[in-house]
Amino acid sequence: MKPDKIKEPIRLRRRKLSDGSTSLYLDIYYKGRRQYEFLKLYLIPERTTADRQRNTQTLTLANTLKAKRIVDLQASAHGFTAPTTGGRLPLLEYLQTQQQEYIDRGSRSYARQIGCLIRHLQNFGASHNRMEDVDRRFIEDFIFYLRRLGRSNDHPLRESSQRTYLDIFSVLLARAVRAGLIPKNPVQEVSTTDRPQCRCRPRSFLTLQEVQQLAATPCRREDVKRAFLFSCFCGLRYSDIKALKWGNIRMTSDGRQQIEVVQTKTQEEVYLPLSENALAVLPERGASTDPVFSLPWLDTTNDALRQWVADAGIEKHVSFHVARHTCATLLLTFGADLYTVSKLLGHSNVQTTQIYAKVVDEKKRAAVDLVPAI
Numbered sequence: 001m002k003p004d005k006i007k008e009p010i011r012l013r014r015r016k017l018s019d020g021s022t023s024l025y026l027d028i029y030y031k032g033r034r035q036y037e038f039l040k041l042y043l044i045p046e047r048t049t050a051d052r053q054r055n056t057q058t059l060t061l062a063n064t065l066k067a068k069r070i071v072d073l074q075a076s077a078h079g080f081t082a083p084t085t086g087g088r089l090p091l092l093e094y095l096q097t098q099q100q101e102y103i104d105r106g107s108r109s110y111a112r113q114i115g116c117l118i119r120h121l122q123n124f125g126a127s128h129n130r131m132e133d134v135d136r137r138f139i140e141d142f143i144f145y146l147r148r149l150g151r152s153n154d155h156p157l158r159e160s161s162q163r164t165y166l167d168i169f170s171v172l173l174a175r176a177v178r179a180g181l182i183p184k185n186p187v188q189e190v191s192t193t194d195r196p197q198c199r200c201r202p203r204s205f206l207t208l209q210e211v212q213q214l215a216a217t218p219c220r221r222e223d224v225k226r227a228f229l230f231s232c233f234c235g236l237r238y239s240d241i242k243a244l245k246w247g248n249i250r251m252t253s254d255g256r257q258q259i260e261v262v263q264t265k266t267q268e269e270v271y272l273p274l275s276e277n278a279l280a281v282l283p284e285r286g287a288s289t290d291p292v293f294s295l296p297w298l299d300t301t302n303d304a305l306r307q308w309v310a311d312a313g314i315e316k317h318v319s320f321h322v323a324r325h326t327c328a329t330l331l332l333t334f335g336a337d338l339y340t341v342s343k344l345l346g347h348s349n350v351q352t353t354q355i356y357a358k359v360v361d362e363k364k365r366a367a368v369d370l371v372p373a374i
Helices: 049-075 091-104 108-124 136-150 159-178 208-215 222-234 238-243 276-280 298-311 322-333 338-345 350-369
Strands: 010-016 022-030 033-043 249-251 257-262 269-273
Touching: 010 049, 010 091, 022 049, 022 091, 033 049, 033 091, 091 108, 091 159, 108 136, 108 159, 108 298, 136 159, 208 222, 208 322, 222 238, 222 276, 222 298, 222 322, 269 338, 322 338
Parallel strands: none
Antiparallel strands: 010 022, 022 033, 249 257, 257 269
């Protein structure tokens, strides 16, 4: 193996801070476990020669610490050890690192929600808490804080928003468990009845006629049009379509084309046979490592999408994720069984897919009621 192909177990990474400085931290991945060590070292904006010299010294120190940690790993004969354990990692610094990862992958809307969660945790008083402090009592107290905001007279926090922040917190803590930073997710120790409740709103979707209207309507972003219609026919999320490479579209033994991907959100592998409708909206094929769709950021994508929907004369609030709802509803409407649709969407639980079945049942009841009395 060539030296430039060897992956370092420890990488020195940077994170921009709101004051213009840059925090330096170590991303440690060894034997399938990931940990972060925040060095409390910062690069400052370089306005003078003295600033540049200071940054050079800071980087030298950071690289020295990195080299020492690598030596520590190599000297350990019993697995992963690190001077800073996951439990001692500052909670907010971990969440900020996760926020930056979502920004890097293009999920800016979700990153903004993480930012809101961080601000609530700061107001809650968690600025000095470490990962090891986040236990069941911590979560219960945070839920009480969110509910208190919900009862405030000045811009009360809706219960659905309280639930959203708790769900995001749970997702990020679950990632910390998988990375070996904490032993378990404390949110799971709180019963569902004690968590903020979320009254499910009807899922928005497009009918086949509306999809046809969109296909016949020009869009100022042809890439957005093709990607959205493709999602209507295969059900992939925005993040998965943005990451989709031509190498993920492969020929099966019976001559059909299908997508083979690991979903960004769930890390579940899915195999999606492509229909003629899906194949028809694909752009010209590129190299296996080329992206299939060169989509802009999600906010820009949704802006173009909303204008396109309006131009088509459709009076619905449509985001990119509506394409996934549309795919599920169309499949069930035209006879696909619940289990198959669940597998095509990559749902880990069929109950998640049943939401779409209820939508189809309501459509059937509405259709029956269209017949006039005799």
